[in-house]
Amino acid sequence: xxxxxxEALVIVAHGxxxxxxxxxxxxxxxxxIREADxxxxxxxxxxxxxxxxxxxxxxxxxxxxxxVPMFISxxxxxxxxxxxxxxxxxxDVADWESDGTSADHATYTAAxxxxxxxxxxxxxxxxxxxxxxxxxxxxITDNPDVGPGVGLAxxxxxxxxxxxxxxxxxxxxxxxREAYDFAEVKAMFMDESPEVDDVAALFESDDVVVVPLFVAxxxxxxxxxxxxxxxxxxxxxxxxxPGMVDGTKIWYSGAVGTEPLLADVILERAADAGADVxxxxxxxxRRTGGTTIDAE
Amino acid sequence: xxxxxxxxxxxxxxxxxxxxSYDGLSVSKSDGLYTFETTERQVTDLTASALGETAAGDxxxxxxxxxxxxxxxxxxxxxxxxxxxxxxxxxxxxxxxLTSGVVVREWGQLRITATVVDGGRRYxxxxxxxxxxxxxxxxxxxxxxxxxxxxxxxxxxxxRPLKTAPxxxxxxxxxxxxxxxxxEAIDFIYPATIQNWALEREGELDVTNWADAADRQSGxxxxxxxxxxxxxxxxxxxxxxxxQCLKRREWDAADGEEIDTPHGAGAFPCREPCSVVIxxxxxxxxxxxxxxxxxxxxxxxxxxxxxxxxxxxxxDGRIDxxxxxxxxxxxxxxxxxxxxxxxxxxxxTLSAESDRPN
Ligand code: SF4
Numbered sequence: 001x002x003x004x005x006x007e008a009l010v011i012v013a014h015g016x017x018x019x020x021x022x023x024x025x026x027x028x029x030x031x032x033i034r035e036a037d038x039x040x041x042x043x044x045x046x047x048x049x050x051x052x053x054x055x056x057x058x059x060x061x062x063x064x065x066x067x068v069p070m071f072i073s074x075x076x077x078x079x080x081x082x083x084x085x086x087x088x089x090x091x092d093v094a095d096w097e098s099d100g101t102s103a104d105h106a107t108y109t110a111a112x113x114x115x116x117x118x119x120x121x122x123x124x125x126x127x128x129x130x131x132x133x134x135x136x137x138x139x140i141t142d143n144p145d146v147g148p149g150v151g152l153a154x155x156x157x158x159x160x161x162x163x164x165x166x167x168x169x170x171x172x173x174x175x176x177r178e179a180y181d182f183a184e185v186k187a188m189f190m191d192e193s194p195e196v197d198d199v200a201a202l203f204e205s206d207d208v209v210v211v212p213l214f215v216a217x218x219x220x221x222x223x224x225x226x227x228x229x230x231x232x233x234x235x236x237x238x239x240x241x242p243g244m245v246d247g248t249k250i251w252y253s254g255a256v257g258t259e260p261l262l263a264d265v266i267l268e269r270a271a272d273a274g275a276d277v278x279x280x281x282x283x284x285x286r287r288t289g290g291t292t293i294d295a296e
Numbered sequence: 297x298x299x300x301x302x303x304x305x306x307x308x309x310x311x312x313x314x315x316x317s318y319d320g321l322s323v324s325k326s327d328g329l330y331t332f333e334t335t336e337r338q339v340t341d342l343t344a345s346a347l348g349e350t351a352a353g354d355x356x357x358x359x360x361x362x363x364x365x366x367x368x369x370x371x372x373x374x375x376x377x378x379x380x381x382x383x384x385x386x387x388x389x390x391x392x393x394l395t396s397g398v399v400v401r402e403w404g405q406l407r408i409t410a411t412v413v414d415g416g417r418r419y420x421x422x423x424x425x426x427x428x429x430x431x432x433x434x435x436x437x438x439x440x441x442x443x444x445x446x447x448x449x450x451x452x453x454x455x456r457p458l459k460t461a462p463x464x465x466x467x468x469x470x471x472x473x474x475x476x477x478x479x480e481a482i483d484f485i486y487p488a489t490i491q492n493w494a495l496e497r498e499g500e501l502d503v504t505n506w507a508d509a510a511d512r513q514s515g516x517x518x519x520x521x522x523x524x525x526x527x528x529x530x531x532x533x534x535x536x537x538x539x540q541c542l543k544r545r546e547w548d549a550a551d552g553e554e555i556d557t558p559h560g561a562g563a564f565p566c567r568e569p570c571s572v573v574i575x576x577x578x579x580x581x582x583x584x585x586x587x588x589x590x591x592x593x594x595x596x597x598x599x600x601x602x603x604x605x606x607x608x609x610x611x612d613g614r615i616d617x618x619x620x621x622x623x624x625x626x627x628x629x630x631x632x633x634x635x636x637x638x639x640x641x642x643x644x645t646l647s648a649e650s651d652r653p654n
Pocket of ligand 1: 458460535536537541542543544545566567568569570571572573
């Protein structure tokens with residue numbers, strides 16, 4: 001089964017004590033990567049579920065472990081919680097040499113197991129995430145050529161909790177504007193302007209695809225954002241696709257993290273950190289609808 | 297047949313390099329001739345080919361091959377040997393049990409069975425409450441990844457945030473796992489328990505006591521280091537005893553400062569406060585910051601007993617068992633409603649007088 005020995009991939013995510021759906025995308029992307037046979041061992045670990053970050057390295061037992069955070073932006077979790085809980089010796093956020101969206105990877109020894117950990121930047125800020133957002137727009141509209149005549153809103157929290165969170169949203173919005181042919185592309189936020197509440201008013205296009213840059217569906221993506229936009233909610237999570245708001249057709253996609261192509265971003269992170277997974281990346285892209293359109 | 301797949305070929309090749317001594321089997325070479333010895337028999341002065349004939353079909357040889365010629369992690373090896381009682385049962389005893397399929401171990405709420413099939417081990421895995429269930433009645437699984445779904449919700453469909461809570465769902469069966477896939481399935485049901493159990497056996501379990509675990513917290517959990525002393529007794533009584541969690545608590549308040557709450561009898565250790573406990577601790581820290589007040593409340597003795605019964609019903613998870621119209625149960629719903637109508641106001645506040653009215 002395995003192609004490599006003594007190399008493992010660990011996907012670290014937030015998880016939840018209350019909502020089982022929180023970890024679902026992490027598990028399904030891990031399964032995609034398992035099927036692509038990229039690593040001998042692939043394991044998920046969580047802040048709020050088990051295995052914990054503290055105990056995942058002893059489970060995988062590999063000499064070299066690629067750790068990829070299922071988080072949208074650099075911040076508290078990627079810079080403090082994960083390195084501390086994984087016991088990365090001499091972790092220093094400066095090693096990432098990041099401007100807030102450009103963390104790549106840095107290498108440490110885990111104090112408890114002695115494993116070499118190649119600690120990667122979060123999935124949310126990787127360049128290939130741009131393609132996942134576009135792929136999400138294609139999936140939700142069921143139109144592989146979606147773009148011309150259609151607006152695209154990339155939605156995030158905003159800066160209230162973490163300034164890098166807004167940077168990541170803007171970063172991808174800019175890249176999509178340059179590389180794809182949507183009529184309009186805007187970064188929008190839940191708690192600062194431009195606010196997602198005004199999506200219908202701020203876009204000129206009659207059709208607007210709205211993609212929230214969240215790793216999993218939960219209260220924010222299933223209740224807050226659809227309600228803020230003015231989509232009718234019969235019950236949590238049941239909004240119409242497309243739905244009409246003030247004459248604009250809103251194609252709301254739910255969390256981008258559920259898009260199967262996100263498995264590719266996880267592998268790209270590991271590849272950037274030195275994992276030999278090119279063949280697996282091809283297999284994953286073929287299976288999840290990824291294209292080779294390069295946004296550069 | 298080569299030494300990768302054939303125990304006898306592997307034995308002959310291995311003993312040409314150095315003597316073997318394993319689980320009651322000894323094979324050695326001197327002056328070009330071999331001695332083959334088990335707890336059952338001794339054969340000396342064997343040529344290499346006679347050694348092969350002697351070894352063929354011997355369970356000691358199969359046992360040696362199975363446990364020494366396959367690559368496994370230390371934890372996996374220790375666990376799988378524990379499953380078949382390798383440390384306390386002789387090879388003939390074990391093999392006779394393994395071939396008749398009655399080797400059993402319990403791990404939390406799991407029941408593991410082991411058999412020998414074509415020289416390899418095969419393991420069955422099910423809920424221990426399903427020990428007598430007809431296998432045909434259980435939902436069958438092959439892929440160990442499916443264990444993840446089994447562990448997600450309890451029999452009532454409720455989400456299980458704590459994997460080692462004694463609420464594992466029933467009604468399923470993995471009839472035939474390999475050793476590696478057994479370990480994988482168990483890891484999805486009770487993550488890291490095998491590794492921590494193995495570390496503990498080696499005397500290498502890294503336990504983090506409350507004081508250090510609380511110190512490490514940051515953000516909204518930084519406050520939990522305010523809890524100490526009796527509060528930790530109550531916290532562990534609330535979350536960590538065997539009725540709530542199957543891990544055996546190995547952490548204490550601090551080095552040399554034990555928490556008296558029973559540590560539990562679980563097979564596998566808990567090495568530090570888990571995220572559920574830390575998250576609960578945040579709530580208790582907030583509550584413990586409040587000052588007490590003295591209230592004067594008017595209740596009949598039965599009403600006081602009823603409040604006690606209501607707390608007990610929730611704390612013991614008994615609410616679902618209380619039947620409609622069972623008025624002899626003080627935690628019955630209509631009885632609670634009567635009490636509320638009588639002693640509480642429209643906002644649900646208990647009529648009480650405080651010595652520190654604001
Ligand atoms: S801290 Fe308590 S509840 Fe949590 S895993 Fe350990 S024993 Fe169980």
